[in-house]
Amino acid sequence: MKKVVIIGGGASGLTTAIFAKNKENEVIILERNKDCGKKILITGNGKCNYYNSKQNINHYHSENEDLIEKIINKETNKQVLNFFDSLGIVPKIKNGYYYPFSNQAITIKNMLLLEAKRKKITMKNDFLVESITKKEDKFIIASKKNKITADVVVVATGSFACPKTGSDGMGYKFLNQLGHSIIKPLPALVQLKTTGNYLKDWSGIRTDVKLSLYENNKLKKEEQGEIQLTNYGISGICTFNLSGIIARGLDKNKKEVIKINFLPFLDFTKVEDYILWMDSKMDFVKNRTISEMLEAMLNYKLVNIILKESKINNSSYWYDLSPAKKQTLVNNLIAFEVMIMGTNSFNEAQVCSGGIPLTEINVKTMESKKIKDLYITGELLDVVGDCGGYNLTFAWTTGILAGLAIRENNHD
Ligand SMILES: Cc1cc2nc3c(=O)[nH]c(=O)nc-3n(C[C@H](O)[C@H](O)[C@H](O)COP(=O)(O)OP(=O)(O)OC[C@H]3O[C@@H](n4cnc5c(N)ncnc54)[C@H](O)[C@@H]3O)c2cc1C
Numbered sequence: 001m002k003k004v005v006i007i008g009g010g011a012s013g014l015t016t017a018i019f020a021k022n023k024e025n026e027v028i029i030l031e032r033n034k035d036c037g038k039k040i041l042i043t044g045n046g047k048c049n050y051y052n053s054k055q056n057i058n059h060y061h062s063e064n065e066d067l068i069e070k071i072i073n074k075e076t077n078k079q080v081l082n083f084f085d086s087l088g089i090v091p092k093i094k095n096g097y098y099y100p101f102s103n104q105a106i107t108i109k110n111m112l113l114l115e116a117k118r119k120k121i122t123m124k125n126d127f128l129v130e131s132i133t134k135k136e137d138k139f140i141i142a143s144k145k146n147k148i149t150a151d152v153v154v155v156a157t158g159s160f161a162c163p164k165t166g167s168d169g170m171g172y173k174f175l176n177q178l179g180h181s182i183i184k185p186l187p188a189l190v191q192l193k194t195t196g197n198y199l200k201d202w203s204g205i206r207t208d209v210k211l212s213l214y215e216n217n218k219l220k221k222e223e224q225g226e227i228q229l230t231n232y233g234i235s236g237i238c239t240f241n242l243s244g245i246i247a248r249g250l251d252k253n254k255k256e257v258i259k260i261n262f263l264p265f266l267d268f269t270k271v272e273d274y275i276l277w278m279d280s281k282m283d284f285v286k287n288r289t290i291s292e293m294l295e296a297m298l299n300y301k302l303v304n305i306i307l308k309e310s311k312i313n314n315s316s317y318w319y320d321l322s323p324a325k326k327q328t329l330v331n332n333l334i335a336f337e338v339m340i341m342g343t344n345s346f347n348e349a350q351v352c353s354g355g356i357p358l359t360e361i362n363v364k365t366m367e368s369k370k371i372k373d374l375y376i377t378g379e380l381l382d383v384v385g386d387c388g389g390y391n392l393t394f395a396w397t398t399g400i401l402a403g404l405a406i407r408e409n410n411h412d
Contacts, residue, residue: 001025002409003150025406048100057069156380161349180360202305208225224238244353250340274330353384366398
């Protein structure tokens with residue numbers, strides 16, 4: 001009988017345990033919290049967005065992007081969906097986003113724990129692992145008070161993101177001591193800090209926009225959706241999806257600028273076309289001040305800020321503006337520039353970018369290429385997904401691949 005010890009009972013650790021367990025394997029999860037699956041409870045605003053049917057490797061980012069498709073592909077997507085089917089979880093699918101039909105993340109957590117119990121997996125809670133060493137064929141896993149030996153170890157301790165749930169980056173230290181390198185972990189899916197003396201005034205505004213990220217003046221990525229304007233900068237799913245690139249760019253002293261298009265419902269390519277469009281709104285142009293004209297489309301607080309930034313008086317009329325002023329106003333409406341100064345911290349981040357390079361594991365099995373019988377799953381690896389269920393998909397998938405390889409004793 002093989003003794004398999006999984007460190008961390010989060011999304012990927014629980015999945016690995018369920019797949020690794022069979023009559024030949026004793027499986028033990030060591031979890032520092034009182035209970036496994038704490039982070040799952042706060043995912044998707046308490047509803048757990050556990051999968052997305054729009055699977056595409058473009059939703060995943062890594063320094064070794066060419067290796068991602070070995071992990072996320074049609075076959076493994078099917079394995080994830082079959083897994084949730086086998087747990088009896090009925091999905092509620094909204095625009096490709098999967099949630100449990102109960103609308104409660106606790107459904108996912110409880111069904112995983114139920115399955116782990118049914119499979120007679122031992123869950124040792126309140127067990128904070130402090131070191132992992134290997135002597136000959138055996139691993140020794142130690143907490144302050146206990147030592148456990150194992151034939152196979154899975155490190156599933158998560159990243160630095162949201163440390164109050166138990167993931168405070170200890171896994172990186174263990175793996176570094178075991179010979180792995182680490183791509184510097186940085187906060188991702190996180191709010192962005194900007195400059196501007198209007199921040200207090202725009203705080204609280206939510207509006208649909210198109211965002212264009214420029215890194216060192218080169219267009220890098222675009223996102224569309226709702227943003228929240230805050231007293232420190234900007235937040236919302238579309239900013240989260242740019243934050244990973246930005247954190248990495250800022251770390252390398254690159255200039256990160258976002259241009260906000262507050263008129264995403266228009267899709268002209270040239271400023272002149274926007275000006276012509278404004279000109280064509282004859283009734284508005286004649287009968288309304290500029291602020292009255294813009295308030296028909298945008299939040300009035302935002303209109304005030306845009307006019308102030310454009311140095312245009314609220315009571316002026318569109319036809320009174322010089323061509324240069326029209327150009328400035330339109331620029332601020334469709335390409336409002338914000339300089340990104342930083343991101344919020346790991347405390348606020350949903351995930352981390354960086355981690356163990358994919359080149360250091362067998363991407364079919366998640367086994368370390370450095371140490372036999374050592375497996376690494378989930379967010380510890382250098383892969384970050386977009387918002388929308390992709391990070392949990394990665395956690396389930398790496399858990400399934402590691403669990404199956406351990407069960408089948410496959411080191412291929
Ligand atoms: C607020 C928030 C919302 C999110 N919403 C979504 C969403 O809706 N959809 C989505 O796809 N992703 C979401 N995510 C991301 C997703 O939750 C993570 O990517 C995923 O949980 C990572 O799984 P993991 O198994 O790698 O690590 P984790 O789930 O973090 O689990 C790691 C476990 O290891 C334990 N541990 C750590 N160190 C030790 C140690 N030394 N000894 C013992 N145990 C240890 C921890 O206590 C924890 O239980 C969200 C994240 C946050 C923070």
